[in-house]
Amino acid sequence: MSGVNKAIIVGRLGKEPEVRHLENGASVANFPVATSEVYKDRNSGERKEQTEWHNVVLWRGLADVAEKYLKKGDMVYIEGKLRTRSWEKDGVTRYTTEIVGDNMTMLGSAGGGSTSPSQQSQQDYQPT
Numbered sequence: 736m737s738g739v740n741k742a743i744i745v746g747r748l749g750k751e752p753e754v755r756h757l758e759n760g761a762s763v764a765n766f767p768v769a770t771s772e773v774y775k776d777r778n779s780g781e782r783k784e785q786t787e788w789h790n791v792v793l794w795r796g797l798a799d800v801a802e803k804y805l806k807k808g809d810m811v812y813i814e815g816k817l818r819t820r821s822w823e824k825d826g827v828t829r830y831t832t833e834i835v836g837d838n839m840t841m842l843g844s845a846g847g848g849s850t851s852p853s854q855q856s857q858q859d860y861q862p863t
Contacts, residue, residue, distance in 0.1 A: 740816040742834045744789055745842065746770035748809050752793075754802040764798035766791055766805070768813060768834075790833040792818075797839055808845025814838040 749767035756762050771786045791813055793801050805811065815836035821828055 742817050743814045744770050745812050748805055748807050750807050752801040752805050754798055761795055762798035764793040764801040791836055792833045793836045810842040812840040812842055
């Protein structure tokens, strides 16, 4: 039996999506998403907030939607798979783990309402 590689996050964009258009015509968008968890400290009784940052990668049509509609601070739902990649820089191997999204729902902008399409799926954008 094979395993399951699925990640679902709901959070706010940490910055504008960086979109690159590759030679083969594909688009790729990269942006960080912050998720926060609020809890009550056992010792002090204080309300605390823990924020985690996630690197998100969207391809093709989803990247185009991100480029057109997403802005820093917007709330998004991202569903996809975890992918770890490595590269070498100055003789040191570096690693990063990303969420490669195959489904995105825009939940609202930082300034309020949204005039953009709210739900997009990678299946909606099949290359021809």
